[in-house]
Amino acid sequence: MIIVMGQGAGQEDLNRVVSMIETKGLSVHLSEGVEHTIVGAVGDVRRLVVEELEVLAGVQRVVRIMHPFKLASREFKAESSVVNVDGVQVGAEQVVVMAGPCAVENRDVLLETAEGVAAAGAQVLRGGAFKPRTSPYSFQGLGEEGLRYMAEARETTGLKVVTEVLTPEDVDLVASYADILQIGSRNMHNYSLLSAVGEVDVPVLLKRGLMSSIEEWLMAAEYVLAKGNEKVILCERGIRTFEKYTRNTLDLSAVPLVKSLSHLPIIIDPSHGTGRWDLVSAMSLAAVAAGADGLLVEVHPRPEEAQSDGGQSLKFPVFQEMMRLLSPVAEAVGRTVNVREAT
Amino acid sequence: MIIVMGQGAGQEDLNRVVSMIETKGLSVHLSEGVEHTIVGAVGDVRRLVVEELEVLAGVQRVVRIMHPFKLASREFKAESSVVNVDGVQVGAEQVVVMAGPCAVENRDVLLETAEGVAAAGAQVLRGGAFKPRTSPYSFQGLGEEGLRYMAEARETTGLKVVTEVLTPEDVDLVASYADILQIGSRNMHNYSLLSAVGEVDVPVLLKRGLMSSIEEWLMAAEYVLAKGNEKVILCERGIRTFEKYTRNTLDLSAVPLVKSLSHLPIIIDPSHGTGRWDLVSAMSLAAVAAGADGLLVEVHPRPEEAQSDGGQSLKFPVFQEMMRLLSPVAEAVGRTVNVREAT
């Protein structure tokens, strides 16, 4: 870290900066320029907080040279991580498709959906049992009953199961049913929850907050990693912008960017990312071409009956067609997709 | 709610829309236009979800006429609410100033700060014992120890105490020390936490999410109100935009807007709203002129020693000067401030 002292800074100001750095166990390299004295902090700069230094008298600018995340970084681990979800490898050659309804509504529809997406080549079933809803008057999910249906769908189809956990006290419960714990976009900054899922030995699907920078997102991953859970899968799902035709703006540049900054696998949720079923297929192809390790797609046998997000869900035939289109694109970039031809 | 059918919509499409509305207990008023058939839903439209209707075949547009929040709305309660914080009235004639450090760092600094802000006219002491931090390597707060210092500061100064709660399981603990429970910006969408603070009888300071719309914010308040806790104080603290000179963009238009939409009191946090101590005083004056019911300001005896957010904290003399400047502005808009002349 480099601290640039202002032109009017005195010796006392300089001493205070040096003292703060040394107090935290780092050493100091001083350089007196023509206009500015520059202080270099040498050592584990993650112990220093930019804001603490900036506020010191005489300090003009503080420049962080390193990223604030460590365990999540490519520097820490050069090789790309592959997260093993009970045999399904996320981050390996095959692009993993996770599909299913937004919310688990009832047993029959879930099982029907599970069979439909499995038949088309999905390897993981998505579905929310605990739902974060903007309105307290909206359907909040079936809770544990929904988890049981997810587990039953796993039995009948062989799909792995990903589902959201909303609060630390539910982590053990959800982990007892799910193959992947999903941290939703609204909870990306919920550090209590991040710490809680960091303490179990279950893969975590960490959605980017709709208002979060990529740096904050990787810092959220750092919370999980720092607690000891290395099985983190990142999921970009659209950020909030001024554009109104789409529900969110899907930031696909996050794919190559995350791959350069981090070793963690990254998948794309084009359903929430656009909010429109008619854009999902095109954005799925784009995601795979950009290098995504997987997709999280909403599928529903009859979207017009769905209790949430029906407008962004694909019907079976559209999903099958999408899987068919994905295959040559995946191959074009050296990947594969588990597409199955309709019989 | 009004549902506009597309030009190609058939009788079957229309029947499906009518059926969904009637299933939820509302009645229907049909109007056949030259180009479009329009379906009006009459009754408690909060039972209808726009997205569920939009996805039905033949539907072109769904238009919500009413706001999605009810208990928080001005229509539900025409009279402005005053939240009684153990004798300090938030939403009454006097503008309530809440001040203190970002985080409770140690007993001595907290007591020193409490005395400093009380002497200048603050009526509530702010200070975080549980801190949500972007980095897992940053200071996370003193926890219950910090709460005890806050309570001690209340004893010695008579100030009321506001402090943040991060997770549902801590609500009872924090409520046993605090006069106001703060829900931070990062937790505005944490519905488990909102529900939990809705179930205690302690005033709640609900910060706007840094990328949340005002409608979503009032829906978050609705969660608390729906659980039975009517003592909600809203707090605007800046939203995330592209501007880089300030940490956030303080949205002061939220003040008159919230006052027209809702009966709840609203206060302003110019410290997080700008991230720069040198802008805090000007924005505090502006907030009071716009009609804010209070301010939440970071004050620290020696910001250069603060463990978080030092750059946005006011020193005592600046805070005193700000209180002095506030008084005539408050009077100009028919309000008062509890300013005390330095002796």
Next chain:
Amino acid sequence: MIIVMGQGAGQEDLNRVVSMIETKGLSVHLSEGVEHTIVGAVGDVRRLVVEELEVLAGVQRVVRIMHPFKLASREFKAESSVVNVDGVQVGAEQVVVMAGPCAVENRDVLLETAEGVAAAGAQVLRGGAFKPRTSPYSFQGLGEEGLRYMAEARETTGLKVVTEVLTPEDVDLVASYADILQIGSRNMHNYSLLSAVGEVDVPVLLKRGLMSSIEEWLMAAEYVLAKGNEKVILCERGIRTFEKYTRNTLDLSAVPLVKSLSHLPIIIDPSHGTGRWDLVSAMSLAAVAAGADGLLVEVHPRPEEAQSDGGQSLKFPVFQEMMRLLSPVAEAVGRTVNVREAT
């Protein structure tokens, strides 16, 4: 258009609304609901302005059913437009790659670049002679001298030429040299300029404003089309968001969205869209997979010597590799790329 009258609206209010609609030559269809009277305006609703109606006493909501653009819309012209750039077809099966330096700096570098990109398969040479620069102290371009070099490069390589025009009075000059007139992001709302390029018979490359919604962008195209120039190519180049790792956020969902709303071809500028050369290739692949009709890419023989935007420019070998990677992706979605194998 549908106007929803408020519950308290009287007969006089209703008359005023009806009168405004009829004055503009449209007819009215009235429907009295249980709670609201609804006024439908029938005819060419583009003559009505939402804001003019919203402000009338008694009006609660005005709902536009149709898009505000007409000539640009898919409804107006169902078949996708192909823009013929002197033999190069934009919007046809082949994905058209436009490449070159940000600014024309001098004759030698431009000719070198033109040969380099042509050898790799580019069909159009990009390069700015008039440069819009944030600082008045930055290099503003070579002006007509730069245009002459562009024309010379066309002679020697056979590439078509696209270059920016900044002001109405330069349109004829630039049009006398260029095959495509570029309207830059900062000028998307410059209606005088849009009208001016609408009056010449030269293809227009219309970049999306960095702060513009897709609707506003299509309205900008409408300005050009309304003046009689049908040869409009849209170009998405990233929008401004809070994310800081990238210069802009490339909105690839604009590709399928524009294709559903409009018949105009759309290309992608991944160089400005990301601001980082190391992301350009991945985003180019994604753009083609999403259905883009072309790419606009910055290439420079020695980016470290470039007078602007060097950090987002590709060197020749990286550009050649990108072209090679594009080919199978284009084929995977039924398109082709004019890739040439290095000899």
Next chain:
Amino acid sequence: MIIVMGQGAGQEDLNRVVSMIETKGLSVHLSEGVEHTIVGAVGDVRRLVVEELEVLAGVQRVVRIMHPFKLASREFKAESSVVNVDGVQVGAEQVVVMAGPCAVENRDVLLETAEGVAAAGAQVLRGGAFKPRTSPYSFQGLGEEGLRYMAEARETTGLKVVTEVLTPEDVDLVASYADILQIGSRNMHNYSLLSAVGEVDVPVLLKRGLMSSIEEWLMAAEYVLAKGNEKVILCERGIRTFEKYTRNTLDLSAVPLVKSLSHLPIIIDPSHGTGRWDLVSAMSLAAVAAGADGLLVEVHPRPEEAQSDGGQSLKFPVFQEMMRLLSPVAEAVGRTVNVREAT
């Protein structure tokens, strides 16, 4: 400016950086740290472009210490500028209120409005003769006819006149009628236009672009100043965000921020800033409390008849009441307002 070399940078990389700096006439101060070599550039660093340095091999970070604007900066001119508009001083003790319709629609309404706002204390009449409109089918303004009505209104009321100019070729025409040339939000990045108004001796009202940073805005002012026109008045009019209740988000923190960065006066447009007439008064009070030097407010005798922006225009009685409320707030912050009591 400080250039931080990466850990792997070699002597050749360093030489290239030093050479670029020296070529531009600056001198170099080298400092070899433990991990990084740091290059300080000493001299007129505005000749250096950050992006040109960042792209050089071996460079890790480039840190700008000074602002990129010079003539607009407080460092260049410590004393606050007062712009003399034919006797009305903008930036002096009195808060200057500019009011009138969005567009000049016809002679009678304009004269009626001018008399109404003058009677309430406005000192400058606003009104657009050339209107930038999103739709080519909307009313585009009366052109020179509108300018004549503005001049006539000046004759009859004594008000000064501010009106927008859209294109360089119209600058002389508009300047022959107007006391202040307005550069609208959509043209803040129109550098041809900025240069053109920099060459006349008429005050310029420079609106912030709706998605422009404050730095970019001050750079736009720099264009005008660099051409020799020192009479620049800045006008904040709201920025584009995700919030939907308001048309834009009014960034009032721009007031104290601009005052610290620049010597130029700054006024606020709460009409476009919120898009809602019912928020205009509260935000005007807030603007004055924050230190604004003036207001730009839309007023119309009958907003329901206005051809644009009726929903954000104040009627005469509301405007008069606003002026009455402004007076004590202005006094509270040491300013005055030219309020006139209704007779």
